[in-house]
Amino acid sequence: MKIYTKIGKQHSIKKFLTLFFSEYKGNYLTNVETYSDIDCKDIQCSAKRYRSFDDMLLIVNTYYKNVSAEKLINILYNLNIKDKRVHVIYCNNINKVTLLFNNSYPTISNSDTNKGIGKYSQKELSEMIKF
Numbered sequence: 001m002k003i004y005t006k007i008g009k010q011h012s013i014k015k016f017l018t019l020f021f022s023e024y025k026g027n028y029l030t031n032v033e034t035y036s037d038i039d040c041k042d043i044q045c046s047a048k049r050y051r052s053f054d055d056m057l058l059i060v061n062t063y064y065k066n067v068s069a070e071k072l073i074n075i076l077y078n079l080n081i082k083d084k085r086v087h088v089i090y091c092n093n094i095n096k097v098t099l100l101f102n103n104s105y106p107t108i109s110n111s112d113t114n115k116g117i118g119k120y121s122q123k124e125l126s127e128m129i130k131f
Contacts, residue, residue, distance in 0.1 A: 002062040003044055003055060004035045009063040013072075016063060018081050021101050023047045029084050029101035034059060050091055050098035053125065054118050069120060070128040077106050077129050088122055090114050097122055 010016040021029045025048040034055075036044040045051070051059075053073070060067050076086045076099065084101035088108040091098040095116030108126045115121035 001058055002038075003059045004038055004040055004062060005032055005059065006035075006040050007032065013060060013064050013067065013075055014079060016060070017075065017079055020059070021081055021099075025100075027102055029081055050089070050100050052091075052094060052096035052098050052118055053088065053120055054096060056099060069125070073108075073125045073128050074130055077108070088125060090116070090122060097125065 005020060007016060007019045010019065020031055023030045023032055030048045031045070031051045033047045034044045036042045045055070053069075056076075057067070057069055057072055060072055073088075076088075079086060081101050084103055085106040086108075087100050087102055087104075087106065089098055089100070090096075090112060096118035097115060097120055108129070109122040110126040112122040113124075115124070
């Protein structure tokens, strides 16, 4: 499955993610709109949502082939967008681990094993981070 954005491929994954997480929702940075078709006509997810890590991996792999979950979580964990850092939280509404950026240190629980219908729990993602 591929998920598209109007941003398209950038010179680096970091630049792509910086543009992707550019919508303000209060004090948080959230995502731009995504699409299920290459022409970006069929909305897959509206802007200003907390995207699941699973979807983020699909989105990144649409433009940057073979990026692993480990590589993506490390990029996200070390990324600073407008003085905001990634927060990895479990969302009961979609029953998956989701992402947003806010004004504090990056956070990800190394004890939360709940992954719901998603592929990764916070604990599994935190174990992939290389300090």
